[in-house]
Amino acid sequence: QQPVQSPQAVILREGEDAVINCSSSKALYSVHWYRQKHGEAPVFLMILLKGGEQKGHEKISASFNEKKQQSSLYLTASQLSYSGTYFCGTDGQGAQKLVFGQGTRLTINP
Amino acid sequence: KAGVTQTPRYLIKTRGQQVTLSCSPISGHRSVSWYQQTPGQGLQFLFEYFSETQRNKGNFPGRFSGRQFSNSRSEMNVSTLELGDSALYLCASSLGQSALDTQYFGPGTRLTVL
Numbered sequence: 001q002q003p004v005q006s007p008q009a010v011i012l013r014e015g016e017d018a019v020i021n022c023s024s025s026k027a028l029y030s031v032h033w034y035r036q037k038h039g040e041a042p043v044f045l046m047i048l049l050k051g052g053e054q055k056g057h058e059k060i061s062a063s064f065n066e067k068k069q070q071s072s073l074y075l076t077a078s079q080l081s082y083s084g085t086y087f088c089g090t091d092g093q094g095a096q097k098l099v100f101g102q103g104t105r106l107t108i109n110p
Numbered sequence: 111k112a113g114v115t116q117t118p119r120y121l122i123k124t125r126g127q128q129v130t131l132s133c134s135p136i137s138g139h140r141s142v143s144w145y146q147q148t149p150g151q152g153l154q155f156l157f158e159y160f161s162e163t164q165r166n167k168g169n170f171p172g173r174f175s176g177r178q179f180s181n182s183r184s185e186m187n188v189s190t191l192e193l194g195d196s197a198l199y200l201c202a203s204s205l206g207q208s209a210l211d212t213q214y215f216g217p218g219t220r221l222t223v224l
Contacts, residue, residue, distance in 0.1 A: 032212075099155060
């Protein structure tokens, strides 16, 4: 079942923070985050595993709440290069494939 | 290493026709997955192949089919095209068969059905 992402779209000014949420109705084993810039292929950002720690890279980090079956992606002090559509992909244990959400379009303005 | 390549990049077909899309994975990758991307729908999973075997299939009609060759290259075929099949078709390759393996996406094939 497709995870639900919120918000569907967000517009920020450079330097502002953003949070993108990903929720599933099913128990999750892992959550994957990808970013797709306009006209380009989706690119892997990070993976969070059940029982694992919060991941992060520079100013982009994510958390995984197993009990709530949701993950959140945090972008702090956003840069123009962060613009794009963010997808979460979820994996229920044993599913052996990712199911992606509908995406969140993030626009960063100067 | 070269990335995932997809051919053709753009395709225009008319209703009722059939189409074949091709995907060459990253060298050494044995898993190939196909996705349909349309505005507002995100990435809809079509199917996944590993070592020439279809391991998973999404909720698409039988008009959508695929196969994988011994060199891990994959093709997907859509028969009797409908207007609603217009979309960006992405393929992604990964090293193994685990859902935990990072997927590397190709640039996609933009299919327009008139």
